[in-house]
Amino acid sequence: MRRARELGLAGALLCALAVLLGTPALNVPGIALLLGAIVAPAWVALSAARATxxxxxxxxxxYEGESVALTLELRxxxxxxxxxxxxxxPGAAAVALPSARRGALELSAVLxxxxxxxxxxxxxxxADPLGICARELTSARHELLVLPRIHPVNAPSLAPRDARDTAMGRARQSVLELDALRPYTLGGASSRIHxxxxxxxGALMERGVSAEGQEPSLVVLDASDPAGExxxxxxxxxxxSLCVHLARRGGCRLLLPGERRAAVVEPDLRGWPTLHARLALVHPSSSPPRLGQRLAARTILYVTAAGAGAPALRGRCYRxxxxxxxxxxxxxxxxxxxxxLLDGTGRGRLR
Structure with a gap:
């Protein structure tokens, strides 16, 4: 609009000089500039007024690296x-406008x-063809959550803890924990009802995996002091990947940074979408997780982003x-x- 005002002012000056100097020829460019200063902003404003x-x-x-279909609609x-x-x-190349008054473009983005x-x-x-004025319209932002991609686990089976540790774990579970119970699933085995x-x-409750004599595998995420993003x-x-792999083989538990209680990953992956979304939003933490009595789990998979020189977990587990x-x-x-596989002293079997 500033350029339109300048052109209008220049046109008015030319017309004024044409009158003062008695030079009618100056009226032609003066009137042209005045018309341009009026018509161009009006055309841009009226054409963009009803556009969305x-x-x-x-x-x-x-998922990471997955192509996401987007629709860009212009009215x-x-x-x-x-x-x-x-x-x-932002940062994308310009695309051709839809030919119809109400049209849509099908685009794709990869995050x-x-x-x-x-x-x-x-x-x-x-904008007008002469670049006198311009007007911009913007759309609302679209929020998209990108999840960590699931990869195959190249392990036919994960070795359980030794017999002594397993026996200790069973002894600790002589008393049923409250979080080992869950509402009864219609059609489930009656032998699981507690x-x-x-x-x-008076409520039908059934025993979870941890209530049947053996703790499920435990996946622990240590996001403290990562070697890099x-x-x-x-x-x-x-x-x-480990949670999905273990869930399909009977279920597991997942301990996230800052959490005191491990979440249950059921064999049917019923609550997995929520946990998967939480994984997508994990940030580096200030301290490693505290395992405590969770070392009684059948198998512990301690996942860490730290470098090879970071202290290893003092417990029998997979690092x-x-x-x-x-x-x-x-x-x-x-x-x-x-x-x-570490032997409980922070060291493992040599190559």
Whole structure:
């Protein structure tokens, strides 16, 4: 609009000089400048007045590296744009406008990093051919949660703890923990119903995996002091892959940074989408997790993003991470991370 005002002022001066100097020829450029200063802003404003721009997607979550389909919808009024440029999101190249008054463009975007991403806003720049004035329209942002990708686990079976540790774990479970019970699933085996709880509360409850004599495998995420952002991303892919792998083999538990109680990953993956979304939003933590009595689990998979020189867990477990310990045999690999079985002293079996 500033340029339009300057052109209007220049046209008015030329017309005034034409009158003062008695030079009618100056009226021609003066009137042309005045018309340009009036018509160009009016054309841009009227054509963009009824225009709307919308950027949306049919999904709210996607995996790392997955192509996400986006729809960019443009509505405009009866008056055509003098000139327009449409950019779907910041940093993208301009795309051609839909030919119809109400049209949509099908686009795709690939996000390679986990976390909450904001796509957009899309931007439509309407301008006159002479560049006298311009007006911009923007769409709302579209939020998309990118989840850690699931990778296959190259391990046919995970070795349980030794017989002595397993016996100790069973002894600790002589008293049923409250979080080992869950509401009875219709159609489930009647042998799993915990009748003392039914008699006491009147609610049908069944025993979970941990109430049947043996703790399920425990996946622990240590996000403290990661070697880098890429290392943390690799560790989170390993955690997600291990949880899905173990869930399909009877279930497991997942201990996230800052949590005191491990979440249950059921064999039917019923609550997994919520846990998967939480993994996508994990940030580096200030301190490692505290395991305490959880060392009684059948198998512990301690996933860490720390470097190979970081202190190892003092307990019998699998250490899983992108930076393997030197001189310790690799039991299996998952998502670019190496799993090494430690003997309880922070060391493992040599190569």
């Amino acid at each position: 721009l919308t950027l949306c997607s049919a999904v709210a979550m996607a 405009r009024g009866r008056l055509p744009f003098p000139d327009a440029q449409l950019i779907p999101w 390679t990093r986990r976390g909450l991403h904001s796509l957009g806003p899309a931007r439509l720049r309407v 009748w003392p709880t039914v008699a006491r509360t 890429d290392s943390l991303d690799q560790a989170l892919r390993a955690v997600a 899983v991470g992108p930076h393997a310990l030197v001189g310790v045999a690799v039991a299996f690999t998952v998502a670019g991370c190496s799993a090494q």
